[in-house]
Amino acid sequence: MASTKTIQIVKQTEPVLAKYKEDITSTFYKNLFEQHPELKDIFNMTHQANGLQAKVLANAIFHYSKYIDQLEMLSGAVEQIAQKHASLAISPEMYDIVGAGLLEAIKEVLGEAATPEIIEAWAEAYGDLAGIFIQREEQIYKDFEVKPGGWRGYKSYAVVKKEVESETITSFYLKPCDGKGCPEFLPGQYISVRVKGDAHSHTRNYSLSDSPGKDYLRISIKKEPAVKDFAQGVVSNYFHKEVEEGSLINLGIPSGEFTLKPGDKPVVLLSGGVGVTPLMSMLNALMEQGKRTVYFLHAAKNSGTHAFASHVRQLSDQSGLLKSYVFYDEPLEKDLCGKDYDYQGLVSETVLRSILPSVEMDFYFCGPTPFMQNILSILRELGVAESNIHYEFFGPSEELNAVPSVE
Structure with missing residues (x-):
C-alpha cells in the first residue's frame, strides 16, 4: 500500500490526469516503441494506430489515481487486465520498462508541473500497482502450468482442420505438437496467437469457439479487410490465406473473465x-x-x-x-x-x-x-x-x- 503522502499527491494530480491522460499515454506508447521496438511483438499495433490502446491505458491510470486509497474498487479491472497480460505471457521485467516510460511521458507532457515530488509519488504508486499485477499473473501462470496439458508462455500447436463457417469466418482446429492433450479452459475464454511478420511479430487474441473437454482447441476467425500500412487485418488475412492443415501456430494460455458462471437460472x-x-x-x-x-x-x-x-x-x-x-x-x-x-x-x-x-x-x-x-x-x-x-x-x-x- 502506498504511503499516505503518496496517496495524497496522486489524488491531487487526478484533475490534471483527467485533462492530459490521453496525451500522456499517446506520448508513452510513441516513446516506448521507439526505444523498445521488440515490444511490437506483444502489443496489438492496430490498437496503437487507431488510438484505442492509449485510451484504455489512459482510463486505467485515471481510475487508479481516483481509487488509489480504495483498491478494492479496482479488483475487477485488475483481474481483467491480469488475465489479458497472462495470455500475452507478460514478464515482471516488462513492468520496469513500462514504469520508466510512463514517468518519462508524464514529465514530457506536464513539463515543469511534473515536480520531483509528483514524479516520486507516481513512481511509488506505479511500483505498488505493478506488484499487484506481477503477483496475480504469476499465480495464473503457476495454476495453469500444473494442469494436464498446461504450459507457461507460448506452446506450439498444429492445425488439424480448417473449416469455412461463413463468407467471412473460418474455424481452425488445433492440437498440441507434443501430443500431451489439450488443457481445460472455461467457456468464453480466449487465447493469444503470435505469427511472424516482415518487421515484427503480430499477436492477437481469439476466443475459443468450442466447449472444453475436446481433444482439440478451436478458434474461429473473421477475415478483416486489410489496410495498407496499417496493422488491421494482418493476422486474420494470414490465417485465411496462408494457414492450412499442418501449419504450426504458437498459442498463449487460455485466459479471460468473460466465462460461463455456474448456476441453475435460464x-x-x-x-x-x-x-x-x-x-x-x-x-x-x-x-x-x-x-x-x-x-x-x-x-x-x-x-x-x-x-x-x-x-x-x-x-x-x-x-x-x-x-x-x-x-x-x-x-x-x-x-x-x-x-x-x-x-x-x-x-x-x-x-x-x-x-x-x-x-x-x-x-x-x-x-x-x-x-x-x-x-x-x-x-x-x-x-x-x-x-x-x-x-x-x-x-x-x-x-x-x-x-x-x-x-
Missing part, C-alpha cells in the same frame, strides 16, 4: 457477428450439460455472414432446452423469414419482451460496439439486475455506456 446468449465465437463455446457447454434452458439470439447481416447457423439449428432440433432466434439486418433475396431468420433489423426491447418469459436469467452478450451498446441499454431498460449481466469489452467504458446511435 441463460440468454446474445451475439452479433463474430461475437458469436465465445458464446458458441458457452452454448455447446450448456447443451452438453443439459440442465439449463437457453435462449440463443444471434444478429448477422444475412445468411452469407451467418456463422454456425446449421450447427445451432441442429442443437435446437435435438434439445427442448434450446430456443434459437436469428436477426438479419440486410437479408438477401434468397433469405426467407421464418426459415433462415426470425426478425429483420436490430434486436429490440419489444422483441426481447416477447421472447423472454422473465428477466430473472443470466445474460451474456458479445459483438461489435454498437451491438453491445444496444444490448446493454435494452437490458437496463428491462430492469435486468447488473449481477445477471455479463460481457467483455475491450475499450473505454464510456464508449460502451454511450447511447447507441440510431443512424
Whole structure:
C-alpha cells in the first residue's frame, strides 16, 4: 500500500490526469516503441494506430489515481487486465520498462508541473500497482502450468482442420505438437496467437469457439479487410490465406473473465457477428450439460455472414432446452423469414419482451460496439439486475455506456 503522502499527491494530480491522460499515454506508447521496438511483438499495433490502446491505458491510470486509497474498487479491472497480460505471457521485467516510460511521458507532457515530488509519488504508486499485477499473473501462470496439458508462455500447436463457417469466418482446429492433450479452459475464454511478420511479430487474441473437454482447441476467425500500412487485418488475412492443415501456430494460455458462471437460472446468449465465437463455446457447454434452458439470439447481416447457423439449428432440433432466434439486418433475396431468420433489423426491447418469459436469467452478450451498446441499454431498460449481466469489452467504458446511435 502506498504511503499516505503518496496517496495524497496522486489524488491531487487526478484533475490534471483527467485533462492530459490521453496525451500522456499517446506520448508513452510513441516513446516506448521507439526505444523498445521488440515490444511490437506483444502489443496489438492496430490498437496503437487507431488510438484505442492509449485510451484504455489512459482510463486505467485515471481510475487508479481516483481509487488509489480504495483498491478494492479496482479488483475487477485488475483481474481483467491480469488475465489479458497472462495470455500475452507478460514478464515482471516488462513492468520496469513500462514504469520508466510512463514517468518519462508524464514529465514530457506536464513539463515543469511534473515536480520531483509528483514524479516520486507516481513512481511509488506505479511500483505498488505493478506488484499487484506481477503477483496475480504469476499465480495464473503457476495454476495453469500444473494442469494436464498446461504450459507457461507460448506452446506450439498444429492445425488439424480448417473449416469455412461463413463468407467471412473460418474455424481452425488445433492440437498440441507434443501430443500431451489439450488443457481445460472455461467457456468464453480466449487465447493469444503470435505469427511472424516482415518487421515484427503480430499477436492477437481469439476466443475459443468450442466447449472444453475436446481433444482439440478451436478458434474461429473473421477475415478483416486489410489496410495498407496499417496493422488491421494482418493476422486474420494470414490465417485465411496462408494457414492450412499442418501449419504450426504458437498459442498463449487460455485466459479471460468473460466465462460461463455456474448456476441453475435460464441463460440468454446474445451475439452479433463474430461475437458469436465465445458464446458458441458457452452454448455447446450448456447443451452438453443439459440442465439449463437457453435462449440463443444471434444478429448477422444475412445468411452469407451467418456463422454456425446449421450447427445451432441442429442443437435446437435435438434439445427442448434450446430456443434459437436469428436477426438479419440486410437479408438477401434468397433469405426467407421464418426459415433462415426470425426478425429483420436490430434486436429490440419489444422483441426481447416477447421472447423472454422473465428477466430473472443470466445474460451474456458479445459483438461489435454498437451491438453491445444496444444490448446493454435494452437490458437496463428491462430492469435486468447488473449481477445477471455479463460481457467483455475491450475499450473505454464510456464508449460502451454511450447511447447507441440510431443512424
